[in-house]
Amino acid sequence: MQIYVCAKHVPDTAANIKVVGENGFDDAGCKFIANPYDEYAVEQAVQLVEKNGGEVVVVTVGKAAAAATIRAAMAMGAHRGILVTIANQFLDSQTTARALAAAIQQDGKPDIIFTGKGAVDSEGFQTLYRLAAAMELPVVNEINRLEIADGKATVGHEIGGGAREVLEVALPCVLGTTKGLNEPRYPKFPDIMKAKKKPIKEMTLADLGVSLDGAQSELVKLEKVPERTGAKMLGGDVRQAMEELVRILKEEEKVI
Amino acid sequence: MATIGILIETEDGNVKDTNFGVLTAARSQGDGTIVALMLDGSADGAKAVLEKYGANKVVQVSAAGGDLSTSPDLKARALAAAIDNYSLDALLGMASAQGRDIFARLAASMDLPLASDCMAVDLAAKTVKKSHFSGKTFATVKMSGPVVLCALRPNAIEAVEAPADAAVESFAAPVEDPCLVKVVDVKKEAADTVDLTEAGVIVTGGRPIASADNYKILAECARLLGGTIGASRAAVDAGFAPHAMQVGQTGKTVSPRLYIGCGLSGSVQHFAGMKTSKVIVAFNTDKDAPIFEKCDYGFVGDLFDIVPVLTEVLKEKR
Numbered sequence: 001m002q003i004y005v006c007a008k009h010v011p012d013t014a015a016n017i018k019v020v021g022e023n024g025f026d027d028a029g030c031k032f033i034a035n036p037y038d039e040y041a042v043e044q045a046v047q048l049v050e051k052n053g054g055e056v057v058v059v060t061v062g063k064a065a066a067a068a069t070i071r072a073a074m075a076m077g078a079h080r081g082i083l084v085t086i087a088n089q090f091l092d093s094q095t096t097a098r099a100l101a102a103a104i105q106q107d108g109k110p111d112i113i114f115t116g117k118g119a120v121d122s123e124g125f126q127t128l129y130r131l132a133a134a135m136e137l138p139v140v141n142e143i144n145r146l147e148i149a150d151g152k153a154t155v156g157h158e159i160g161g162g163a164r165e166v167l168e169v170a171l172p173c174v175l176g177t178t179k180g181l182n183e184p185r186y187p188k189f190p191d192i193m194k195a196k197k198k199p200i201k202e203m204t205l206a207d208l209g210v211s212l213d214g215a216q217s218e219l220v221k222l223e224k225v226p227e228r229t230g231a232k233m234l235g236g237d238v239r240q241a242m243e244e245l246v247r248i249l250k251e252e253e254k255v256i
Numbered sequence: 257m258a259t260i261g262i263l264i265e266t267e268d269g270n271v272k273d274t275n276f277g278v279l280t281a282a283r284s285q286g287d288g289t290i291v292a293l294m295l296d297g298s299a300d301g302a303k304a305v306l307e308k309y310g311a312n313k314v315v316q317v318s319a320a321g322g323d324l325s326t327s328p329d330l331k332a333r334a335l336a337a338a339i340d341n342y343s344l345d346a347l348l349g350m351a352s353a354q355g356r357d358i359f360a361r362l363a364a365s366m367d368l369p370l371a372s373d374c375m376a377v378d379l380a381a382k383t384v385k386k387s388h389f390s391g392k393t394f395a396t397v398k399m400s401g402p403v404v405l406c407a408l409r410p411n412a413i414e415a416v417e418a419p420a421d422a423a424v425e426s427f428a429a430p431v432e433d434p435c436l437v438k439v440v441d442v443k444k445e446a447a448d449t450v451d452l453t454e455a456g457v458i459v460t461g462g463r464p465i466a467s468a469d470n471y472k473i474l475a476e477c478a479r480l481l482g483g484t485i486g487a488s489r490a491a492v493d494a495g496f497a498p499h500a501m502q503v504g505q506t507g508k509t510v511s512p513r514l515y516i517g518c519g520l521s522g523s524v525q526h527f528a529g530m531k532t533s534k535v536i537v538a539f540n541t542d543k544d545a546p547i548f549e550k551c552d553y554g555f556v557g558d559l560f561d562i563v564p565v566l567t568e569v570l571k572e573k574r
Contacts, residue, residue, distance in 0.1 A: 013505045013525050017389045025393075036506055094367065120390045120505060125372045126360040133364035138329075138436035141357060144499070158500050159442070160353040161267060161451040166441040173436075179506055180499045216369035221396035222388065225531055231538065231554035241555045242566045245537065246573055248553065253535045255514040256457070256481055256570075 001054035003045040004104050006115035006131065007038040007073055009066035013120055019222050027063075027089055034069040037116025039076075039184040040177035044146065045114050046077035047182065055079045057107060061086060061099050067200055074195035075187035081200035082107060084208065090122055092215040095205070097130030102208035105135070110172050112153070117142045117176040122219075132174040140167055141176035258288035258379055259342060263335065263349035263358065264306065266297030271305050274454045276415030278348050278408055279309035283418045285379045291342050292422070293317050295324050295331055299424050307422035309415060314424045315342070321432035326440075330433040332361035337429035339366075339403055346379050351407035352453055359407045369399040372407045373509065375532065379404060390505045391528035410454040411511045412532070450484040452501065457483025457514045458530075460503055463490040464519035464541070464559060471497060473563050474518060480570040483512065488520055504529035518559035522547025539563070 011017060015030035034042075045056040056078040058070045063086065070081035084099045091099075104110055113135075118125040125141075132139035145156030151171050157178075159165045169175075187195070205212070234241040249256045260282045265272050282290050292311040294302060299316035306314050318324065319334045335358070339347060347362070349355045351373045363370035371377075371384040375394065378384070384406055388395035452458065459478040461471055465487075474485045487497035489504055503510055505525035515533035520526060522538070522545060530536070536551040539562045548554040555562060 011389065013390060013528070014523075016524070017392050019393065023395075025389075092369075094369075097364075121388070122395075123373055123387055123390065124370075125356050126363055126370050129360040129364035130367075133367075139361075139364075140437055141360070142353065154440075158353060160453065162444060162500070164443045165439055166443070168438045168440050169436065178499075179502075214367075216367075216399060216401040217371065218398045218400070219388075219395050220383070220398045222393050223396075224393055225391060227531075228536070228550050228552060231548045231551045233548065234553060234555040238555075238557060238561055238565045239569075241557075242562065242569045245553060245555070245566070246569050249514065249535065249537075250573070253514075253552075255535050 001048055001052050001111045002108050003049060003054060003056050004110045004113045005038070005041045005045045005056060005058050005073060005078065006100050006113065006128070007042065007058050007060050007069050008035040008119045009060060009062045009069040010035045010119055010121040019224060023219050023222050025222060032065065032068065034072045035116050035119050037118060037120070037178055040179065040181045041114035041116050042073045042076050042078060043182045043184040044177055048112070048148070050077070057082060059100055059103050060084070061091060061096050063087070063089065070200055071195050074198045075192045076185055080198060083200055083202045085202055085204055090219055092217050093124045093127040093130055094214050094216060095210060095212055097127050097134055098210045098214065099205055099208055100131050101134035102210055103203065106208065112171060113137070113174045115174070115176055117178040128174050128176045137172055137174050138169045139174040139176070140169055142178045143175055144178055144180035146175070146181065258285060258345040259291060260285060260288050260379065261291045261293050261339065261342060261344040261347040262311070263347060263355065264292050264294045264297070264302065265350055265352060265355060266294070269297045269301070271297065271302045272454065274350055274410040276309045277411060277413040278350055279306070279311060280416045280418070281377055281408060281413045282348055283310040289313070291315060291344065293335065293338055295334065299426070303422050303424050307420050308417055310418035310420050311422045312420055314422050316426040317429060318426065319429050319431050319433070326438055327433045327435070328357060328361055328439070329436050330431065331358055332365050333431040333434070334429035335362050336366050337431050338427055341427060344403060346404040346406065348377065348406050348408060351409050352451065355407050359405055363405050368403050368405055369401040370405040370407070371397050371399065374406050374408045375412045377406045377408065387509065391509060391531055409509065409511050409532070411456065411513065452484055452486055452503070452508050453510055455484045455510070456512050457481040458486045458503070458510055458512045459483060459516045460486035460488065460518065460520060461491055461559065462488040462517070462519035462521065463494055465491055465496055468496050473560070477563050477567040477570065480567060480574070481514065483514070486510070488526055517547060517551070518563060520547050521545055522550055
């Protein structure tokens with residue numbers, strides 16, 4: 001199987017984000033990791049290739065430092081990488097999807113393209129849909145179950161309110177992965193060393209013939225979500241405290 | 257004057273309450289026409305509640321070429337046809353699991369800009385304020401397409417009644433099913449559960465809950481408050497709760513009016529998923545737990561001592 005995994009290099013989920021200027025952030029001051037949802041994508045791709053043979057190619061659009069995320073995926077078992085370099089952390093989803101599509105089409109013929117259900121930095125939740133549209137492939141997001149048989153994938157995902165949907169989709173297709181699909185492996189030291197020798201092909205948007213003119217959204221301002229300044233601590237015994245809490249929630253906050 | 261479409265979400269044929277905040281968001285854009293689009297449920301049955309919050313038209317959308325309920329791509333195509341037919345300047349909806357999916361399909365197929373998980377929208381300026389860096393920052397995004405697509409975080413905007421008279425009509429979209437993805441089964445695992453992302457009140461248990469069974473203690477309290485229960489990542493990883501219940505960076509992002517955290521430490525990742533809640537209450541045995549720095553009301557103690565008493569007080573004061 002020829003499997004492509006689109007992965008994004010994002011600030012660590014535990015990192016504190018320092019806003020710089022109107023719409024920038026201090027990326028030198030925070031640790032970056034592979035987007036957590038993309039790890040399920042890498043793991044699934046590697047498992048399928050371990051079982052069926054084939055190749056896993058990781059495709060990333062990002063700054064030069066994003067090569068670290070490709071290396072991390074390689075340590076988990078991916079074979080090759082493609083890095084489309086851009087100048088900023090944020091690129092609109094329309095351009096990103098065109099770049100991913102062009103890079104994949106130039107490289108080979110996918111049986112499946114996996115990616116995480118969304119990126120934890122820009123939280124657009126749409127790039128994989130645009131990638132699928134650009135390549136005229138079917139797409140299902142947020143999958144936590146997958147079976148492949150007879151050129152067809154049967155996938156499951158949560159649709160809210162305790163309900164699950166089961167869908168059928170023909171290969172090739174684009175699948176967005178989420179927690180529950182598998183347990184991403186922790187790479188062992190020899191795998192990390194081996195990953196350093198695997199090939200990464202670098203290219204630019206211009207190399208792929210993708211222009212920035214198609215962007216229809218622009219990040220104009222970034223601001224910290226206001227933090228609370230500390231709780232009003234309730235006193236007394238449990239009974240007194242809960243009576244006071246219920247009174248506050250009813251009469252002052254009016255939320256119950 | 258703008259014409260704004262709203263994608264209405266239903267559950268078992270009934271309009272979900274969380275739609276009303278979206279209608280209020282549309283109403284607050286000035287004197288426009290609001291067209292409520294329904295892909296399921298009944299427009300006739302929904303008319304009364306939708307016009308109470310300002311809908312001017314309620315449209316039952318169907319597709320000439322197939323069954324909307326089994327093809328998400330057919331839904332997107334039918335919506336695209338409705339956007340054209342009613343000359344919509346914007347389509348607003350909810351960033352629920354289903355809303356996020358349908359909006360993204362629509363945006364991709366029409367090559368239109370989309371902002372998902374928005375806290376606010378300004379259609380005149382074509383800007384939205386949305387979650388970014390997993391709830392740590394808000395981003396203002398400017399959109400430049402001919403039609404603005406915006407999925408709002410459930411409960412982000414408080415619903416305000418704005419009575420109007422709505423006409424009901426139906427629209428059969430002249431579209432075919434591309435037959436790319438087919439829904440073959442829908443399983444309802446837990447009956448009568450309020451969806452976490454849309455709940456008005458959430459009572460969450462962290463690792464100290466110690467077993468799946470102990471969530472019953474929280475569930476009773478949540479039920480009295482008309483809400484539902486959530487879990488921390490630590491509790492999910494320990495096997496006490498399913499991932500569907502997880503709140504936080506690798507779980508669900510929620511914005512209820514009341515969030516009660518029981519035995520939560522208050523990690524950055526957990527707060528990313530719930531810090532836009534209106535009121536946050538925390539119980540923890542450790543008086544120095546970081547959560548007390550970041551919530552509105554706190555009490556030091558064991559959740560197994562506290563929650564049953566809270567439930568008792570709620571029963572008495574109903």
